[in-house]
Amino acid sequence: MDDSRKNLVLKFTSLGLLIPHTIFYTILAAVARKSDANGHVFFGPMAVVYMEFGKLLLSLGATIHRLATESNQELRNESSNRKDEYIPIPTRSAEPNWEADEAEKNQSTFNALDIQDTMDIDLAQKTKFQRFYQKFSDEIFNTSAFRLIPPSILYVFQNNLQVFAAGHLTPAEYQIVGQTKLAFTAIFSVLILRKVLNYKHWLSIAVLSIGTITVQLVSSSEIQKGHTVIASTSGQDVSVSESSSPVVLRTQWSLMIGTLAMLGASICSGLGGVLIEMLLKKKLHFWTTNVFLAFFSLLPALVPVFANAIYESSFHPFQYFTGYVWALIAMNIVGGIIASLTMKYADNILKNFAVAISLIGTVYLSAIVVGISVTASQVFGTALVIAAIAGYARA
Template sequence: MQIKASPSVTRYGLLLLLTIQNTATVLCMRASMINASAANQKYLVSTLVLTMEMIKVSLITALIVVTESNFSVIGAAKLLYKEILCRPLEALPLAVPSFLYVIQDNLIIYALSCVDATTYQVTYQARILTTALFARILLNNVLPIQRWLSLLLLMSGVILTQVHFHQESGDLSFQSKDATYWLGLLAIGCATMTSGFAGIYNEKIIKNGQQPLLLIRSFQLSLFCVLFALMGVVIKDGALVITQGYFHGYTPFVWLIAAMQAVGGILVAGTMKYADNILKTFATANSIALSCVLSYFLLGDDDTFTPTFLIGTFVIILATFLYSANSVPPKLTPSNIL
């Protein structure tokens, strides 16, 4: 007798898992940066990105074996040979989004070495705006006026998180942070651009492509990501890898981060397939709120919680909900997985 979970249990189970994964990955990555700096055992960001991509390829390969070839490794190998090696030119356009995804991962990890987890979670929501802009440019998508208003509200919230209210003078000014903090914000801004462009470009490729199997497209995208991540290791940190080793600074904590980041893409795919964009928005909002609380108690980021920051965070969450209201669930694409 087989026991099947109801659709509501599946949806909200995925919501819970995605919320935990989003929050835990960001907090763990930030904590690993703090611990590595304190112990003077910093791991190389480029190697972490490559490790994440290799785990992701392994997970997608396992999914292909299970879902596309009925647990047959030989059948999966034949399928990959037929769909990839026999049709290499069809995969070449995927090199562009793959390169951008690798850049994005490096930017995110660097940003978390410069800013606290809460600031990252809040400001990174600006990728909603960049995605909408690139969708208008590349796909000629026309957004209704209420969505543009929600995007303006979103940017207002992001700006509010970065200003400070002076009680004595009653003036607002940008928070006085060091150069490292502002470099972190710049990295987040660049990551929102790469995220928006890569996602929409990938969607355009999928719409114009001939590959019917989602997992095969995802596998192709992951292979390009591994290639570009490997090039990043060689070009950026090749000498250090030779002298101190590929896994220098790796702890069980770092391995956990790599695994959670890879699994996160699969959870997003499951959320898109079995739930909808609104539920994913709930996960995002829950993750922001949890990050604020846990970052305060676990990582000691108490200087972030100014009144303007909290108001800006609320505005961002509200704008995210308004943007997703009455939206049509997006088509599942490899950009949802990777």
């Protein structure tokens, strides 16, 4: 399979995996964030730390395995080349004794090969770790890796801005302003990645936003759930419960401040995703990129955990973590890898289209589970999303 065909398969595979994963992840998040009989819920920032730490371990393990395999293969190739280059030189006496010469030649060949094999084994034992360490150092201490610091910081800002906006906007306002991330993603894709988008692409993105808002607004009006959204390094949203629904303070400044905060979060989401897409496609290996992305995000993720521990004068890292919460963490780790694959082999715009499909799927599946009938507005919004996808594909 050539590279172009392989990339095409990975592109549609990653998009195909992202849709069902997001659907089931969202439903699992709704189950995991329910409080227990005493009204206790898990500490959201601590869950984010476990998510980033899990991504770090998974990516680091995959990187070590890849580099070790490459080092062993290089050593085997070099050893094989040295054996192929060996040409025994027969000796001739004044009166040729061809049988003796042939036996001596074979014996000298066997001895030389035995010595060479012994030397190869010793050399391999000495250089195997050195070769691996050199390759590992070249990738880990690559200066290009530090380019992942800006998108990691952007996701931290996105996290805080979304938390702030959730306290000043109603769920409907939050969903409407949040859809601006589609437009910002497209804008940064044009400015940074030099992606060419015609008017049909822009129209499809606008229709997608309207359709998604239509479906989500009806759903949020049917089921009112107070929640905070926390961004992970993969660009996914991590739903984290609060003990009660947030009280929205409707002062004359609340709408303006909340809207500005959500717009800032959308800008951070679009810019961070495009920067990661650029690095995944050009600079670093896929797994190495995820190592640094998780590491650079893990450090700021620890700040609210330590701040809460100091404020409470106690530290309970596993308090109120149920099986559903651990399943949510595991799914987020897997989802981060899927999202990275999508950004590497597809792009952020297609990723947002896939997420829009998954959001609609979540709404319909939730309606079936909860027993809420699907409204005409939801059907209309779904039709808009389907039309937007078809229009973008044909543009």
